[in-house]
Amino acid sequence: xxxxxxxxxxxxxxxxxxxxxxxxxxxxxxxxxxxxxxxxxxxxxxxxxxxxxxxxxxxxxxxxxxxxxxxxxxxxxxxxxxxxxxxxxxxxxxxxxxxxxxxxxxxxxxxxxxxxxxxxxxxxxxxxxxxxxxxxxxxxxxxxxxxxxxxxxxxxxxxxx
Amino acid sequence: xxxxxxxxxxxxxxxxxxxxxxxxxxxxxxxxxxxxxxxxxxxxxxxxxxxxxxxxxxxxxxxxxxxxxxxxxxxxxxxxxxxxxxxxxxxxxxxxxxxxxxxxxxxxxxxxxxxxxxxxxxxxxxxxxxxxxxxxxxxxxxxxxxxxxxxxxxxxxxxxxxxxxxxxxxxxxxxxxxxxxxxxxxxxxxxxxxxxxxxxxxxxxxxxxxxxxxxxxxxxxxxxxxxxxxxxxxxxxxxxxxxxxxxxxxxxxxxxxxxxxxx
Numbered sequence: 541x542x543x544x545x546x547x548x549x550x551x552x553x554x555x556x557x558x559x560x561x562x563x564x565x566x567x568x569x570x571x572x573x574x575x576x577x578x579x580x581x582x583x584x585x586x587x588x589x590x591x592x593x594x595x596x597x598x599x600x601x602x603x604x605x606x607x608x609x610x611x612x613x614x615x616x617x618x619x620x621x622x623x624x625x626x627x628x629x630x631x632x633x634x635x636x637x638x639x640x641x642x643x644x645x646x647x648x649x650x651x652x653x654x655x656x657x658x659x660x661x662x663x664x665x666x667x668x669x670x671x672x673x674x675x676x677x678x679x680x681x682x683x684x685x686x687x688x689x690x691x692x693x694x695x696x697x698x699x700x701x
Numbered sequence: 702x703x704x705x706x707x708x709x710x711x712x713x714x715x716x717x718x719x720x721x722x723x724x725x726x727x728x729x730x731x732x733x734x735x736x737x738x739x740x741x742x743x744x745x746x747x748x749x750x751x752x753x754x755x756x757x758x759x760x761x762x763x764x765x766x767x768x769x770x771x772x773x774x775x776x777x778x779x780x781x782x783x784x785x786x787x788x789x790x791x792x793x794x795x796x797x798x799x800x801x802x803x804x805x806x807x808x809x810x811x812x813x814x815x816x817x818x819x820x821x822x823x824x825x826x827x828x829x830x831x832x833x834x835x836x837x838x839x840x841x842x843x844x845x846x847x848x849x850x851x852x853x854x855x856x857x858x859x860x861x862x863x864x865x866x867x868x869x870x871x872x873x874x875x876x877x878x879x880x881x882x883x884x885x886x887x888x889x890x891x892x893x894x895x896x897x898x899x900x901x902x903x904x905x906x907x908x909x910x911x912x913x914x915x916x917x918x919x920x921x922x923x924x925x926x927x928x929x930x931x932x933x934x935x936x937x938x939x940x941x942x943x944x945x946x947x948x949x950x951x952x953x954x955x956x957x958x959x960x961x962x963x964x
Binding site: 556559560562563564565566568571572574599603604607608609610611612613614615617618657660661664665666669673 | 709711727731737738742813815816855
């Protein structure tokens with residue numbers, strides 16, 4: 541990839557890593573609290589490289605997530621497209637907002653995915669979910685600062701543009 | 702654009718089966734990810750096997766020999782019973798399919814969506830696995846195959862909210878349908894009238910109706926009955942007999958008539 545000066549493959553690699561983190565086995569008791577890795581990573585890259593990461597990335601990786609975890613095809617494609625769209629619209633504000641405010645916006649974005657999945661499951665499975673279903677966005681928000689700094693460090697070191 | 706595309710995808714996936722091809726090819730493409738995710742467990746198992754001492758191996762060998770002897774004794778009895786059963790059925794002019802063929806597969810330790818009761822196994826169409834095939838563990842029915850790729854298959858567990866299985870109550874012979882609830886430890890039997898003869902602890906086995914599951918395998922035990930409602934139907938819950946959460950090895954079943962058909 542020497543000729544590819546933008547090193548966009550770093551982004552792709554990190555998104556694949558997020559997919560991996562989503563299916564890596566953890567004890568089933570804490571499985572439902574697993575943070576939404578892919579959404580978090582996508583939010584970061586949309587804010588950092590808005591002219592490179594588009595709704596298409598959200599759609600594609602959402603589709604891969606659907607296939608990988610066996611959900612209805614398009615469920616996560618829809619929610620992640622929505623998330624990248626909103627994050628793109630707000631990326632200028634998100635970049636300059638204080639950490640606390642930024643984390644709150646991330647929480648709202650993560651809830652988009654949960655709400656979409658909730659509706660889709662309600663329609664296709666006729667199933668309602670327990671309160672614990674809504675906890676993972678908060679865990680994702682708590683992890684947001686560390687994800688933000690890790691990915692920023694990666695981006696700067698690898699000079700991804 | 703992407704929003705419309707995903708909505709269309711969802712509707713198509715839910716209403717029709719045409720996306721199976723796309724899903725299959727993407728699953729094959731993503732197979733390396735599954736392998737990586739499963740690697741720590743596989744490596745751990747390998748290490749444990751390699752590092753186990755001679756005494757441990759000897760004692761487990763001893764144990765397995767005893768178990769084998771016990772099972773052989775039971776098989777002897779079973780065989781004579783089977784012969785007798787076939788003879789009696791011949792007298793009655795009824796055919797019986799015994800002797801199902803099995804294949805052992807292992808559940809890969811990959812976490813799929815926690816709100817859907819699915820697991821992934823390490824055998825696929827290369828081993829002759831097909832969609833709709835029944836999956837058992839050592840104790841009872843676990844579910845059925847819903848998707849196959851050459852090297853892996855996805856199994857829908859009987860506890861999934863979209864899964865229903867035709868059953869028969871052993872004690873009375875009454876037939877019904879057990880529907881998954883989305884919780885791993887519970888099934889529902891919504892079609893039993895409130896005055897029907899059921900008790901807590903009744904054993905449910907597959908009835909073989911519907912043609913998907915072979916008849917006579919244990920499915921669940923009745924865990925609670927509530928007759929006090931006005932709908933005319935009892936609210937019956939049952940606990941699956943199979944260790945849906947803990948099983949690591951599963952059996953894939955070919956019924957006699959499916960063995961030749963293969964796929």
